[in-house]
Amino acid sequence: MSPAKKTLVIIASSTQETQIETDIKGRYDSKFLRYRGVPKGLLPISGRPALSWWYEYAQDKFDNIYIISNAYNFKHFERWASGVNFPRENILNSGLSTGILQDLAFVNRVKRIQGDIVITGADIIPTEVIHSNHSDLFDGRPNFIRMIDENPVIFGMSFELLQALDSYIEEVAPTADVDQNSRLNLYIITKAYDASISKLSPKDYPALNYIDSSISLQSYLDTWQFCKDDDFSKRCKSFKFQTEPLHMRAYARVGLMGNPSDGFYGKTMSLLISNFWAEVTLIPNHADDKEVEAITILPNPVSDPHKFSSLECLVGVSQIDGYETGDRLLQACCKVFYLHCKENNIPINTRQGFRMMFETNIPRQVGLAGSSAIITALWKMLSMYYGVTQEQIPLELQASLVLKVEWEELGIAAGLQDRVIQAFGGLVYMDFNREYMEKHGHGKYESLDVELLPKLWLAYVADPDDSGKVHSAVKQRFLNGDQEIIDAMQKFASFTEQARTCLQGNDHKGFAQLMSSNFNLRRETYGDAVVGASNLRMIELARKHNCAAKFPGSGGAVVGMWDGEDPETEVKDLLQLRRALESEGFVFLEITPMVYDNQ
Numbered sequence: 001m002s003p004a005k006k007t008l009v010i011i012a013s014s015t016q017e018t019q020i021e022t023d024i025k026g027r028y029d030s031k032f033l034r035y036r037g038v039p040k041g042l043l044p045i046s047g048r049p050a051l052s053w054w055y056e057y058a059q060d061k062f063d064n065i066y067i068i069s070n071a072y073n074f075k076h077f078e079r080w081a082s083g084v085n086f087p088r089e090n091i092l093n094s095g096l097s098t099g100i101l102q103d104l105a106f107v108n109r110v111k112r113i114q115g116d117i118v119i120t121g122a123d124i125i126p127t128e129v130i131h132s133n134h135s136d137l138f139d140g141r142p143n144f145i146r147m148i149d150e151n152p153v154i155f156g157m158s159f160e161l162l163q164a165l166d167s168y169i170e171e172v173a174p175t176a177d178v179d180q181n182s183r184l185n186l187y188i189i190t191k192a193y194d195a196s197i198s199k200l201s202p203k204d205y206p207a208l209n210y211i212d213s214s215i216s217l218q219s220y221l222d223t224w225q226f227c228k229d230d231d232f233s234k235r236c237k238s239f240k241f242q243t244e245p246l247h248m249r250a251y252a253r254v255g256l257m258g259n260p261s262d263g264f265y266g267k268t269m270s271l272l273i274s275n276f277w278a279e280v281t282l283i284p285n286h287a288d289d290k291e292v293e294a295i296t297i298l299p300n301p302v303s304d305p306h307k308f309s310s311l312e313c314l315v316g317v318s319q320i321d322g323y324e325t326g327d328r329l330l331q332a333c334c335k336v337f338y339l340h341c342k343e344n345n346i347p348i349n350t351r352q353g354f355r356m357m358f359e360t361n362i363p364r365q366v367g368l369a370g371s372s373a374i375i376t377a378l379w380k381m382l383s384m385y386y387g388v389t390q391e392q393i394p395l396e397l398q399a400s401l402v403l404k405v406e407w408e409e410l411g412i413a414a415g416l417q418d419r420v421i422q423a424f425g426g427l428v429y430m431d432f433n434r435e436y437m438e439k440h441g442h443g444k445y446e447s448l449d450v451e452l453l454p455k456l457w458l459a460y461v462a463d464p465d466d467s468g469k470v471h472s473a474v475k476q477r478f479l480n481g482d483q484e485i486i487d488a489m490q491k492f493a494s495f496t497e498q499a500r501t502c503l504q505g506n507d508h509k510g511f512a513q514l515m516s517s518n519f520n521l522r523r524e525t526y527g528d529a530v531v532g533a534s535n536l537r538m539i540e541l542a543r544k545h546n547c548a549a550k551f552p553g554s555g556g557a558v559v560g561m562w563d564g565e566d567p568e569t570e571v572k573d574l575l576q577l578r579r580a581l582e583s584e585g586f587v588f589l590e591i592t593p594m595v596y597d598n599q
Contacts, residue, residue, distance in 0.1 A: 007113050008062040009104065010051075012041055012077060012122035013070045013097035016213070023217030039073045040213075041122030042080055043220065046228035047290035050210065051077075052084055053228055054124050066090050066111060067122065068103045077122075104157070105165035117162060119155045125210045125227060226290065241352050242284035246385065250377035251594045252276035252368040253421045254458060254552035254559040257518055258430075258496035263415030264478050264485075265434040267493035269500065270421040271453070274594035278360035278373035280330075280381050285353045293350065295334065297327045298357035329371060330356060332409035333378045336401055341388065348386040356381075363587070366460040367553020369418035375402050376422040395423040396442040413475070416443060418553075425596035426450055429500050452503040454511065456591040457574065459542075459549075459581050460557035461534050474526060488525045492518065512548035512563040519550040531555065538586060545577035559591070 018040045024032050035043060042049040058065060067090065069077045074093040081088050094106050104119070210224050251272050258268035285292045299306050303326030308314040341348050358377065362370035379402055383393065393401070399419035406412040420443070421428050427450045432443040478485045495514050502510040519539060523531050535551070538558045542549035546569070549560030562570045578588040 006062055006115060007064045007066070007117045008058055009107055009117050009119050010054075010065065010067045010122050011100060011103060011119065012039060012073065013068045013094045013100075013103050015070055015072060015096055018123075018213045019216050020220050027217070037076070039076055039122065042076055044291065045125055045210075045224060046226050046231070047292060047294075048228075049080055050125050051080060051122050053231070054122075055084060055086060062118070064090070064111070064113075066092060066107050068092050068094050068097075068107055070097050071095050101165055101169060104162065105169060108162050108165065113162060114159070116159050117157050119157060121211050123211050125224070229290075241287040242354075242385070243286075245284070246282045246381060247279055248282075248377045248381040248384065249277045249279045250373040250380065250422045251278075251425075252362045252370065252373060253418055254368070254456070254591065255417055256427075256453075256456075256552070256559065257499040257514060257550075258492045259417060259518075259551065259553065260415065260474075260522070261489045261492035261496075262417035262430065262432055263413075263475065264489040264492075265432050265437065266489045267429070267431050267496040268417045269427070269429050269448075269496050270417050271427050271450070271456070271591070272421050272425045272594040273458075274592045275458070275589060276360075276362040276368060276370075278358055278362055278370065278377050280356060280358045280374070280377040282381050282385060283355040284385075285355070287352075292352055294353040296353075296355040297330050298355055300326050300358055300360075303327075303358075303360070326358060326360075326374060328410060329374045329405070330358065330378055332405045333375045333402075334382070336405045336409060337379060337382045340393070340401055341386075344392075346388055346392050348388065354385070363460055363464075363557070365464040366556030367551060368460070368557060369422065369553060371406060371412060372402060372414065372418040373422060375405050376419065396420075396440075396445060399423045400442045420445055425594055427453065427593065429496065448500070448503065450593040450595055452506070453593070454508040454561045456559060456561050457547075457577075457588065458552065458557060458559050458591050459538050459586050459588045461538075462585050462587050464534075464556040473530070485525065488521060491521055495521075508561070509563065512561055515548040515550045515559075515561065516543075516563075522551060534586075537584065538581065541577060541580050541584075545580065546573045547577060 020040050020043065021038075024035050024038075027033075041051045044050075045053060055065070065086075067077055067081075067086075069091060071093060074091065077091050078088055080086070081091050090111075092107055092110060094103050097103055100119075104117075107113070215224070251274060253270050253272050255262075256269045256271055258266055259270075262268045285294065303321075305317055308317065338348075338350075340346070356378070358374050360370060360374060362368050362373055364370060376398075379398060382388070383398075399416055399422075402419040402423070403414060403416055406414045416432060417430060420430055424445060424447060427448040429446040429448055430443050431445075437443055474485055478489065495518050499511055499514045502508070502514065523536075528536065532555060535555055535558065539549050542558060542560045546562060546564035547560045548563040549558040551557070552559040562573060564570060564573055581588045
């Protein structure tokens with residue numbers, strides 16, 4: 001018969017700085033700056049917070065574990081909890097603690113504990129510290145406190161005594177539940193918890209000495225920082241570690257027809273292009289790295305500057321790029337990927353962490369799906385790194401999950417089109433029928449032969465404004481049931497159906513006319529103020545030089561094709577268009593489709 005489990009209460013509520021914490025605040029080298037203000041129990045021991053070793057040891061020995069923190073360190077423990085799947089609701093904020101008895105009474109009031117408890121601190125480094133048969137812990141005697149296994153920093157408290165704490169604190173007259181013997185035991189726990197530290201013997205309790213509040217930073221570095229290395233090695237011994245850096249690209253896309261109806265249950269056609277891409281690099285941690293499980297986001301020097309050459313530089317970058325950093329895309333992607341795998345029982349081994357970073361040459365804010373390319377590249381990278389297959393997460397679902405990263409996690413207004421084409425590659429016809437979407441969580445996607453396409457070109461604004469504003473009013477009108485917007489989105493969808501027929505029939509003239517119609521309807525639906533003068537100018541120049549053009553995304557760029565009558569003038573028309581665009585500050589290039597190897 002297995003021993004009865006009990007409740008563990010970890011006291012981490014002291015507002016008194018330990019010596020280690022004080023010493024760290026006196027150090028300004030980069031190694032220690034990240035530990036300023038971190039409670040001693042969360043400093044790394046062989047690559048993991050001391051509390052993580054204790055929690056790993058204790059979690060299967062107790063039914064409930066509660067941590068009492070204070071107003072100063074609550075966020076630190078909450079952050080720790082999120083990294084070890086510790087229930088965040090079991091991290092309790094006692095404000096500014098007035099003593100261990102008040103803390104215990106507080107946790108009892110909040111959690112309504114229904115049995116005996118074990119009490120200890122947050123900065124224990126466990127060896128085999130609990131050997132008692134917990135069912136015999138209190139020997140059937142109520143109102144009794146004793147040290148477990150003669151251990152001076154782990155106490156037990158009976159249920160009866162726990163319930164009497166509030167009365168004792170309020171100095172209510174003694175009752176049968178709070179007799180003199182109980183009061184003596186309460187006194188013992190308040191005094192012994194601190195006083196017992198002096199009784200610790202390195203010989204008898206070598207791994208428990210770390211709880212001593214007078215231990216210095218130097219002692220931590222000499223004795224405690226790597227004291228669990230043997231346990232660390234055992235954890236890593238049977239695991240096959242990745243050794244080489246990994247790279248993954250996702251490419252820019254151009255919406256050829258039907259957009260923006262992908263966000264309105266419409267139909268679109270999109271093409272992945274090899275001209276621009278985002279690349280994620282993942283550098284696995286080494287097997288002997290003391291923080292082998294750690295995940296580190298390395299900032300992109302352009303998208304995520306953390307260092308500036310001067311204050312003027314900081315201001316200038318902020319004025320141009322604002323405050324939206326690219327590394328938030330990586331962080332949100334990892335969260336959605338992990339939770340999806342966990343919720344769907346897809347096994348991934350997170351024992352080996354990594355450093356990750358991204359690079360991108362996709363022009364910003366011109367509607368070429370730069371943000372989703374970064375997320376898609378990382379998603380594909382994580383799938384490869386953890387061995388998650390397309391059978392476990394099909395491409396259709398991958399696209400929906402990448403959209404979830406942007407829409408739900410980051411509040412970025414977006415539709416599925418970008419994520420679908422970046423998942424599949426090539427040329428894809430997409431049907432976002434509402435009934436089908438609600439049933440399956442994704443649309444109907446059909447890959448088409450890129451050889452069906454005419455030659456395409458791209459032009460974009462060299463110094464763009466925020467392209468996200470183009471969706472501003474129309475989306476809300478659609479949600480409000482505005483019939484004009486609903487009809488427009490259905491018409492966009494019909495253009496896509498006709499475009500597929502034109503391509504399959506090699507009718508490039510018909511395809512060009514549909515591109516022009518797509519833009520005309522977009523201009524009518526959104527209005528010139530939203531479409532923007534620079535975008536209108538690119539379209540005007542395209543039509544002036546015998547080309548059809550439309551937005552490939554949300555604005556800031558146009559995708560086009562030659563639509564003249566005499567094939568002999570095509571080269572000349574495109575050359576003149578290029579010169580006209582470049583003379584007004586636009587960028588012009590010919591498009592090269594990107595088809596994945598598996599197609």
